[in-house]
Amino acid sequence: MSSKVDTNKFIPRFVSHHFSNADQEFESCKLGMWLFLLTEFMLFGGIFVAYVVFRTWYPETFESGAEKLDWKMGAVNTVILITSSVTMAVAIREVQLNRKGRALALLLFTVLCGMGFLVVKYFEYNHKFELGIFPGDFFSFMGDHMSNEHLYFSIYFMATATHVLHVILGLLAILWVSWRTAKGEFYEAYYTPVEMVGLYWHLVDLIWIFLFPLLYLTK
Amino acid sequence: MSTTTQNDVNFYQAKKGIMSWVYTIDHKRIGIMYLIASSLALFAGGAFALMIRAQLATPGGMLPMTPEYKDTYNMWFTLHGVIMVFLFIIPAIPAALGNFILPLMVGAKDVAFPKMNLASFYLYVIGAAIALYGIVGGESPLTTGWTFYLPYSKETAGAVITMTFAAFVLGFSSIFTGINFIVTIHKLRAPGMSWYKMPLLLWALYATSILQVLATPVLGITLLLLxxxxxxxxxxxxxxxxxxxxxxxxxxxxxxxxxxxxxxxPGMGIISEVISCFSRKVIFGYKAIANSSIAIAVISFLVWGHHMFLSGQSVYAGLVFSFLTFLVAIPSAIKVFNWVATLHRGSITFETPMCYALSFLFLFTIGGLTGLPLATLSTDIVLHDTYYVVAHFHYVMFGGTVIAFFSGLHFYWPKMVGKMYNETVGKIACIIVFIGFNVTFFSQFFLGYTGMPRRYFTYDSSNELWSQMHGFSSIGAFILGFGVLILFANLIASLFSDRKAPNNPWGATTMDWETQSPPVLENFSEDVPVMKKAPYEYE
Amino acid sequence: MKLDNIFRYSEAASAHAKEVDSVGSLINWLSVVFFVLIIGLMLYFMIRYRRRSENEKTPHISHNLILEIAWSVIPLAIILVFFVRGYKTFINVMQPAPYAQSEDIYVTGSMWKWDFEYTNGGAVSSQDSVKLSPLKIAKAQRKALQKKSTPEQGDDQKIVALDKRITELESDPKFNNLSYFSKNQDLFSKDGKSILSPKVLTVPINTPIRLVVTSKDVLHSFAIPAMRVKRDAVPGQKREFMFTPIKEGVYYYTCNEMCGTDHAFMVGWMNVVSKEEYAKFKESIKPKEGGTPAEIGERLWERNCKSCHAIDPKAPKGIGPNWWNLWGSERTFTDGTKAIADHQYLSDSINDPAKQIVPGYAVPMPAQGLNEVQIKNLIEFIKTLSDKPSEEKSEEAAK
Incomplete structure (x- = not known):
């Protein structure tokens, strides 16, 4: 908890050859990251548009489909992700304050949360598959359902699977910065990668915050 | 003027060996590699184009009319489209010329994210390799057309997954270039270069990058869904x-x-540079050209439905899209007027880049004007999905973009390789390309007017007009192909000549010409180059 | 080729074609004016301001606001005219009033042919289509006139007119019995599997024709250039357009959306005939198995509906509701709403089965893809399934 920093512990780092100073580099990275997040938004935007179109056409189908999802599991996952976003944000703060140990602990806790999310998602998927709820033509659910309910689950699986893919990539990125944090590469004057990964993780979180009510809470 | 001397070690000599290219993060080397790769794609796509024209030269065609050969023809036009769009024309100007020129123009040592730039190139190579596998990998021919319309693309046996995955990967390559350019322009401009003092090519590349960043992910998700x-x-x-x-x-x-x-x-950006330079005159209406690039970028997101007037979308949606499509024509028209006005009272010379730029004005004006009947709803009923559309977009895409690419290629060639090409041969190639292009595609307007549908491997032999026009078009295509071969032969020959290029052979005023030809490793001899005067200030 | 014709489209034979062509011509001539202006100035500047000495100076003209506003606003005003003139015709063609008086024809695309079904349930086979070539029709008419046992006044003139038409048709390659196909015949025969024989579309002159276009498999696009119409055929969706042919003759139709191997052969021709000829034609294609609409409907039930819908009052509960006494009954749905089983309701629930569900029938019916005529016949059949005495039945009983 001491904020004393032994700067000698850190590997000195120079600004890349084509930037004139660290500020310029940091600002550039930040802008680049935001642009990348924008592309992610547009990517998910496609799925959201498909969702809106089909929901407008078949509102009952979407209600009936959403009833088959377990909103409690979705809610648990929402809480997990929001928590992880908070710990991620605090981790960045700790890096900025040169508290390496705390930062590392928080980063690893974030990873744990992400994994928890995946575990819950695994159980959810598994349950659906056991019931025969598959996307599209493979839909073989025998209970009460609307004739075109496979469309709802096509969108559900496409959206959540794409999101899960992003969670996994996010986790790998967090592990990478954790490792670099452990090596002591980040300190108050240089923490760009942690900040960028943090931004990415918030996006992953944010997309889930859209997906959860849209998919689980349609009624 | 530049403080560099001709004797400084240029970026080719700075590092040697094949690995210095494989691991390079130098934007100039990446630009050169992009240029080579996309030129190869141009030749591959061009070969398919010539085969299409050979088949259509006569109504009977050269292929036997069995199902396999019909599909062979369908594969040719599909691959022509896929290769030209995804592998050549999208990366050609931004990723090849842009990569080389943009950091020089803003006065930077490199793009903002050099490693991402290299990643972009490798993604391009991987995408191209996947596409190549889709062509020769033994899957049945892809016959969907480059648009991959469903349900045909779902039901056909062709290499749809391979090819869409290739396009998906290429999309990432395009996004990376876009992000890099936007950040570079925002953050790495030389001191003194305010937004409205940027050369117009930078404005054009900036607008392009916005489109790449915002639109390409949608293609990504679409192809994933497919x-x-x-x-x-x-x-x-x-x-x-x-x-x-x-x-x-x-x-x-x-x-x-x-x-x-x-x-x-980006093609429009190059034309702005070239016309101003060879008229030795300040560009007319700088702000109008710069802002119209941004206006085009914004409005272009709102006009997609004009491809679908007859496709089953609501007719009222068609109405809105028709209106917006007319709106997007205005900024393009403004640019053309400005370029012509720049010529007024200039001091015009006709080196090869300028010959291409003037051809561009001629062809792009036709391309733009022939778009009007397609934007008008009632006439689009007649012209939609006919050869008229083919002719129109080739006037814009080849007559516009590719001619601008050729113009830029000749313009920046001395900077890129440090050698001067043969001016006479360059001009002859330009004239052959111009004639060949017009013979090929102007005839197709008449085909379209009389209802010849697109993507047919044969046509009514009793229709004399069709036989004649297809014949003309095929002859023109081979003239055009010949012209392009001379063009490239001339450029390649220059590599082996001893005509060393001066630093600023055309007397241009933008910062990129202050560097040595070819530039040194980190472009400028000063650590922080300063922009001394606004672009296009000719004395 | 006359100068004026260069910018006109192919032969025009529909009521709205003139308007389309005139907009097209207007755009093209204005384009020529602008092109000549722009390129003329460019060429003039190129010559007038070519560099004469190496040290030439140029004036610093950065912009001219009035000029720039002028060349933004004037083109904008011009294209607004195009826009307004364009959309009016477009809406008339693509969005005809739903109850407009028209002759309806159902056009179905499939790989790689077009099928046409007329309102009386009749359709033309490929063999019939060959007989319907205008040349053959003219020859047959002439033969019939000659063979007449009691010649009437004016027959001679008719024969002369027909002879003229026959020579005309024979000499004009366009009318020469499907030159497209006859001349490419050898191309077809090499392909042993699919010798394509297109079906003819016959329509009456001076009558609004509503074509309802759909597809069985992939996207197609039905186009008749001379009528200035075209629309995509989307599987699972019905799209329509309307036009009025004003000139008798033969016009080719094409498929304009890439649909696979034989996309280029998905073409054929359309006959525009007199109203009388059309009436005769329609009579000739009336389904032979025919019978009353209810009888046609019953056969349809046997083919499409029997496995789920019973028609016997004693039958056990099936997958779908029993049809006995369905007509005119009150239906209650899962969402609590009610409706009387009338024509509208039945046709809606055939077209969109999931829209209103009767409790106890959880699995909505898969879409059947029946056309309007078939649905009408089916409803006629459902009307007969009742123990209530209908008017017809009571009439029969009276006999």
């Missing part, structure tokens, strides 16, 4: 499963219409 459609039968676009094939077209054109501006905007 792959999911074929593998998981998700049914979102498949009417047999309750989905909607028209939705796919909405998604596809939401990317692909901005994509045509990704293709043409």
């Amino acid at each position: 792959i999911a459609e074929r593998t998981l039968q998700v049914g979102i676009f498949d009417p047999a499963l309750g989905g909607d094939p028209v939705l796919f077209q909405h998604f596809f054109w939401f990317y692909s219409h901005p994509a045509v501006y990704i293709m043409i905007l």
Whole structure:
């Protein structure tokens, strides 16, 4: 908890050859990251548009489909992700304050949360598959359902699977910065990668915050 | 003027060996590699184009009319489209010329993210390799056309997944270039270069990059959904499963219409540079040209539905899209007027880049004006999906973008390789390309007017007009192909000549010409180069 | 080729074609004016301001606001005219009033042919289509006139007119019995599997024709250039357009959306005939198995509906509701709403089965893809399934 920093512990780092100073580099990275997040938004935007179109056409189908999802599991996952976003944000703060140990602990806790999310998602998927709820033509659910309910689950699986893919990539990125944090590469004057990964993780979180009510809470 | 001397070690000599290219993060080397790769793609796509024209030279064609050979023809035009769009025309100006010139123009040592730049190139190579596998990998021929419309692309046996995955990977390559350019322009401009003192090519590349960043991900998700459609039968676009094939077209054109501006905007940027330079005169209406680039970028997101007037979208949607399409014509028209006005009272010379730029004005004006009947709803009923459309977009894409690419290639060639090409041969090639192009595509307007549909491997032999026009078009295509060969032969020959290029052979005023030809490793001899005067200030 | 014709489209034979062509011509001539202006100035500047000495100076003209506003606003005003003139015709063609008086024809595309079904349930086979070539029709008419046992006044003139038409048709390659196909015949025969024989579309002159276009498999696009119409055929969706042919003759139709191997052969021709000829034609294609609409409907039930819908009052509960006494009954749905089983309700629930569900029938019916005529016949059949005495039945009983 001491904020004393032994700067000698850190590997000195120079600004890349084509930037004139660290500020310029940091600002550039930040802008680049935001642009990348924008592309992610547009990517998910496609799925959201498909969702809106089909929901407008078949509102009952979407209600009936959403009833088959377990909103409690979705809610648990929402809480997990929001928590992880908070710990991620605090981790960045700790890096900025040169508290390496705390930062590392928080980063690893974030990873744990992400994994928890995946575990819950695994159980959810598994349950659906056991019931025969598959996307599209493979839909073989025998209970009460609307004739075109496979469309709802096509969108559900496409959206959540794409999101899960992003969670996994996010986790790998967090592990990478954790490792670099452990090596002591980040300190108050240089923490760009942690900040960028943090931004990415918030996006992953944010997309889930859209997906959860849209998919689980349609009624 | 530049403080560099001709004797400084240029970026080719700075590092040696094959690995210095493989691991390079130098934007100039990446630009050169992009140039080589996309030129190869141009030749591959061009070969398919010539085969198409050979088949259509006569109504009977040269292929026997068995199903396999019909599909062979269908594969030719599909691959012509896929290769030209995704492998040549999208990366050609931004990724090849832009990569080389943009950091020089803003006065930077490199783009903002050099490693990402290299990643972009490797993604391009991987995408190209996947596409190549889709062509020669033993899968049945891809015959969907480059638009991959469902449900045909779901039901056909062709290499749809391979090719869409290739396009998906290429999309990432395009996004990386876009992000890099935007950040570079925002953050790495030389001191003294305010937004409205940027050369117009930078404005054009900036607008292009915005489109790449915003539109390409939509293509990504569309292609992913198409792959999911074929593998998981998700049914979102498949009417047999309750989905909607028209939705796919909405998604596809939401990317692909901005994509045509990704293709043409950088070309417009090059024309602004070249015309001003060879008229030795300040560009007319600088702000109008700069702002119109941004206006095009914005409006182009709102006009995708004009590809679908007859496709089953609501007619009222068609109405709105028709109106917006007319609006997007205005900024393009403004640019053309400004370029012509720049010539007024100039001091004009006719080196090869200028010859191409003037050809561009001629051809792009035709391309733009022939777009009007397609934007008008009632006449589009007649012309939609006929050869008229083919002729129109080739006037814009080849007559516009590719000619601008040739112009830029000749303009920046001395800077890129440090050698001067043969001026006379360059001009002759330009004239042959100009004549060949017009013979090829002007005849197709008449085909379209009389109802000749696109993507037919044969046509009514009793229709004399069709036989004549297809004949003309085929002859023109080979003239055009010949011209392009001379063009490249001339450029390659210059590499072996001893005509060393001066630093600023054309007397241009932008910062890129202050560097040595070819530039040194980190471009400028000063650590922080300063922009001393606004672009286009000719004394 | 006359100068004026260069910018006109192919032969025009529909009521709205003139308007389309005139907009097209207007755009093209204005384009020529602008092109000549722009390129003319460019060429003039190129010559007038070519560099004469190496040290030439140029004036610093950065912009001219008035000029720039002028060349933004004037083109904008011009294209607004195009826009307004364009959309009016477009809406008339693509969005005809739903109850407009028209002759309806159902056009179905499939790989790689077009099928046409007329309102009386009749359709033309490929063999019939060959007989319907205008040349053959003219020759047959002439033969019939000659063979007449009691010649009437004016027959001679008719024969002369027909002879003239026959020579005309024979000499004009366009009318020469499907030159497209006859001349490419050898191309077809090499392909042993699919010798394509297109079906003819016959329509009456001076009558609004509503074509309802759909597809069985992939996207197609039905186009008749001379009529200035075209629309995509989307599987699972019905799209329509309307036009009025004003000139008798033969016009080719094409498929304009890439649909696979034989996309280029998905073409054929359309006959525009007199109203009388059309009436005769329609009579000739009336389904032979025919019978009353209810009888046609019953056969349809046997083919499409029997496995789920019973028609016997004693039958056990099936997958779908029993049809006995369905007509005119009150239906209650899962969402609590009610409706009387009338024509509208039945046709809606055939077209969109999931829209209103009767409790106890959880699995909505898959879409059947029946056309309007078939649905009408099916409803006629459902009307007969009742123990209530209908008017017809009571009439029969009276006999």
